[in-house]
Amino acid sequence: MARSTARVGNRCHPPFLLLLAQALGCLLSLISLQHHPVQASAWCTALVSAHHDVLAAYPHAHDAFTQGLRIDPHNASRFVESIGLRRHSAVRRVEIATGRVLQQTASTPTELFGEGVAYRAADDVLLQLTWTGGVALAYDGTTLRRLPEKDLRYAGHGWGLADVTWGQLGACVAEAAARAPARRRWKQLLRAASEGACGRYGAACGADNDTALFLMSNGSATITVRHPRTFEVLQAFPPLRHACFRQNMALLNELEVVHAPDDALELWTNVWLSDHIVMLDLCAGLLGDADRLWRRYLQLHDLGMETSTTASGEPVPVRPANPDAVLNGIAWHPAHPQHVYVTGKLWGRVYRLQVPPAGPEMPLVAEEPLLPQRPWHAWESRGAAVPTRPPALLLVVMGLAAMGALGVTVVWLVARNYRPSGAVRAAPRREVDASPILDAKNN
Numbered sequence: 001m002a003r004s005t006a007r008v009g010n011r012c013h014p015p016f017l018l019l020l021a022q023a024l025g026c027l028l029s030l031i032s033l034q035h036h037p038v039q040a041s042a043w044c045t046a047l048v049s050a051h052h053d054v055l056a057a058y059p060h061a062h063d064a065f066t067q068g069l070r071i072d073p074h075n076a077s078r079f080v081e082s083i084g085l086r087r088h089s090a091v092r093r094v095e096i097a098t099g100r101v102l103q104q105t106a107s108t109p110t111e112l113f114g115e116g117v118a119y120r121a122a123d124d125v126l127l128q129l130t131w132t133g134g135v136a137l138a139y140d141g142t143t144l145r146r147l148p149e150k151d152l153r154y155a156g157h158g159w160g161l162a163d164v165t166w167g168q169l170g171a172c173v174a175e176a177a178a179r180a181p182a183r184r185r186w187k188q189l190l191r192a193a194s195e196g197a198c199g200r201y202g203a204a205c206g207a208d209n210d211t212a213l214f215l216m217s218n219g220s221a222t223i224t225v226r227h228p229r230t231f232e233v234l235q236a237f238p239p240l241r242h243a244c245f246r247q248n249m250a251l252l253n254e255l256e257v258v259h260a261p262d263d264a265l266e267l268w269t270n271v272w273l274s275d276h277i278v279m280l281d282l283c284a285g286l287l288g289d290a291d292r293l294w295r296r297y298l299q300l301h302d303l304g305m306e307t308s309t310t311a312s313g314e315p316v317p318v319r320p321a322n323p324d325a326v327l328n329g330i331a332w333h334p335a336h337p338q339h340v341y342v343t344g345k346l347w348g349r350v351y352r353l354q355v356p357p358a359g360p361e362m363p364l365v366a367e368e369p370l371l372p373q374r375p376w377h378a379w380e381s382r383g384a385a386v387p388t389r390p391p392a393l394l395l396v397v398m399g400l401a402a403m404g405a406l407g408v409t410v411v412w413l414v415a416r417n418y419r420p421s422g423a424v425r426a427a428p429r430r431e432v433d434a435s436p437i438l439d440a441k442n443n
Contacts, residue, residue, distance in 0.1 A: 059099030089114030129158030167208030
């Protein structure tokens with residue numbers, strides 16, 4: 001049947017115009033939320049960024065693909081640094097003040113990609129993780145000589161590595177004793193960590209500066225706790241969840257144990273592909289307390305924006321225009337508990353920061369919704385906005401708007417085609433061309 005031509009004076013709008021109007025309404029609502037953000041305290045009071053002061057900057061090799069950083073256990077004026085990339089991975093000893101490389105191991109085998117580095121005090125061994133090799137390479141802590149007989153095996157990826165001493169674990173004793181559900185877990189952990197280690201290492205085992213545990217990241221949201229000698233997984237932290245959106249925070253990378261100025265024991269971790277460091281409550285992680293694991297966070301997008309000079313005197317950006325040149329590398333200075341050194345992959349400088357105790361701090365700023373597969377890309381503070389509403393609310397609003405548009409369209413179609421039972425549909429009205437009749441009459 002041919003479709004009738006509607007009269008101009010009684011023209012109906014097709015359904016797609018209604019859908020278009022609803023879509024425009026959704027878009028305007030989204031723009032309104034983005035340009036009229038909501039204060040963080042209105043929906044999340046835990047999203048805060050720690051304040052920091054840059055105390056000094058030191059030279060750093062521009063070709064160093066930093067994967068792990070720590071203070072040299074034998075000399076606090078030097079770093080131990082793990083370098084990545086296949087055919088270039090190594091462990092080096094670097095003078096902090098000058099950036100001069102004092103010692104360096106031979107490059108690792110071609111197929112191995114160096115990652116985080118940690119120290120085992122009992123037998124003076126440095127361990128360097130490998131990304132996909134499934135082996136932690138052992139080196140003499142004094143000479144950096146390879147010790148293949150002390151290599152440790154593990155399954156899966158290796159990203160970041162940190163060592164925890166028995167003295168540091170003392171910070172968790174009171175908390176474990178005060179919480180009945182955690183006491184058994186704590187005793188099991190201590191028993192498992194000391195089993196087999198003391199017999200081999202003798203009198204050094206259990207000393208305050210001896211390594212009790214290793215903490216390891218693998219790019220997920222979970223930190224594993226490992227035996228100091230066998231590297232066996234003793235337990236795992238609860239998955240790190242965002243303090244506000246309760247989404248798992250993946251891509252945890254370089255790790256460093258830090259004694260915070262308020263005497264809390266923290267585990268700092270770089271979040272890969274971002275300018276952020278998340279500060280975890282280490283005792284909460286060991287005791288399995290997921291609600292207290294996230295403590296605070298530090299955003300460092302202001303670092304590396306100046307220029308430095310190469311060995312030949314050529315001015316170059318501290319942070320090169322390279323997508324791999326991201327923040328990575330944390331070293332805590334035991335003699336100065338408020339001082340932490342940070343750098344990045346291929347950065348030309350190492351920065352010494354002072355981070356005050358946790359307290360009233362500036363709110364985190366968000367310009368886009370948080371995406372699980374890119375956990376921190378959208379969280380860049382530029383000092384001009386405050387957090388917008390959570391993405392879940394936007395999805396709900398847009399879903400309701402779409403359902404409303406569909407409902408309106410269905411009602412419009414039913415009303416347009418509805419006929420009572422037995423009614424005869426009127427024949428379509430034709431438009432008659434009256435011009436021949438008028439011409440004849442005029443003649």
